Amino acid sequence: MKIIDLSAWQTNVNWQAIADAGFGGVILKIGERSELDSMFVNHVNNAVAQGLKYGVYYYGHAANIDSAKAEAAQVDAWIKTYLNGVNPELGIWYDAEDNSMLSGPQNVVYPITAFITSLNAVGYGYVGLYSSYNWLTNEIDLTCLPDYVPIWSAQYGYQKDSFRAEHPKCISKIWQYTDHYSDDLPFDASEYYE
Secondary structure (H helix, E strand, C coil): CEEECCCCCCCCCCCHHHHHEEEEEEEEEEEEECCCCHHHHHHHHHHCCCEEEEEEEECCCCCCHHHHHHHHHHHHHHHHHHHCCCCCHHHHHHHHCCCHHHHCCCCCCCHHHHHHHHHCCCCCCEEEEEEEEHHHHHHHCCHCCCCEEEEEEECCCCCCCHHHHHCCCEEEEEEECCCCCCCCCCCEEECCCC
């Protein structure tokens, strides 16, 4: 299934064009730090009206376990407020790409794991990790990530999903292959493996 991801950077979205182009779902930025994404509610309502499946992502900054748990608590509060506490069909994704996350006392995998397991502990069964191929292969110690965590890898300009090919034991769930699908739909696009 083809999916796109959207945030407050995308305001005038042609939802009919998204459906017409064969996209089956969207993953929407829910927020960053303690700020709800200003387009989140609008994007969710439009996705639902268009009959698209959706998931959410949170842009992480946590460099330690306590900060990651606080970020997870914020996401839980927003989901309870705006989505009736329901885990979205396409998951909750922790976006780990900000260099501030690398300044902590341990490998970045520990705050990532704390965020994911904190949400698992309060009842969300589908929580995954989004990151670049570079981070997934060079910064994140995947041997310390629970083996049930789905991964969404970003790698542009390649004909195949290198991470999925190189890490067959990981649950590669999504491959983001471009940050510009087309001139009409200038959005990040991904392949969602069903």
